[in-house]
Amino acid sequence: MPAVFVHGNPETAAIWGPLFRALERNDVVALSPPGFGAPAPDGWTATRREYVDWLGAELSAIEGPIDLVGHDWGSGHVMGLVIEQPDLVQSWCVDAVGLLHPDYVWHDRALVWQTPGDGEDDVAAMVAAPTADMAELYGALGMDGDVALAVANGINEDMGACVLGLYRDAAQPALAELGKRAQAMSARPGLMINAENDHYVGTDEQARAVADIAGATVTDLAGVGHWWMCEDPTAGAAALEAFWGSLS
Secondary structure, three states: OEEEEEEOOOOOOHHHHHHHOOOOOEEEEEEEEOOOOOOOOOOOOHHHHHHHHHHHHHHOOOOOOOOEOOHHHHHHHHHOOOOOHHOOOOOEEEOOOHHHHHOOOOOOOHHHHHHOHHHHHHHHHHOOOOHHHHHHHHHHHOOOOHHHHHHOOOHHHHHHHHHHHHHHOOOOOOOHHHOOHHHHHHOOOOEEEEEEOOOOOOOOHHHHHHHHHHHHHHHHHHOOOHHHHHHHHHHHHHHHHHHHHHOO
């Protein structure tokens, strides 16, 4: 009965290391979305549809029941999957449910990536930046030092192309339209991890409103931001294990 974790952008599965070490369970699987720590197949255009189909295929190959966990864009893939195929999971957990609120506005960096020309310039600079500089940036945002270096080492042109493809496919009103189907997520038990200082995923009010529609339990993590699994892995592990324990 594995717990399957899906990370986001621009990241690799290295972000889960501190959390995995804090968890009591050891039946954990980290899936790397194409372009984000894993090669993108030929012809891959990094649309939301492609990522949901990819996740569905991966889960179908894993013997369940599965507790599915998503972070950042991994949350987006998880929500898209659970809306359409809840039978593939026993439970789900995300930290970006606010993305589905009709009033959600993409953060400034996402708006740059969604802008032709500006987006290409930004990802080119990200890919070209020295690994040490990117690791320092990730560290300043809350990643553990070793994790930050591992993630920085994973940045490449493949990732840059997928950043642009994914964010442009998700320009509003795309996620607002998906949010109209959020109630379908209530078919399986869900958890929203609400990191106090995460300013990328909408407001607290937006997140709670969507969580209510999706039938999700809300767990607040105080004093941490977007990379809560690195900033306070003990608290993150406790939140997940309490949720999973409630399922039995």
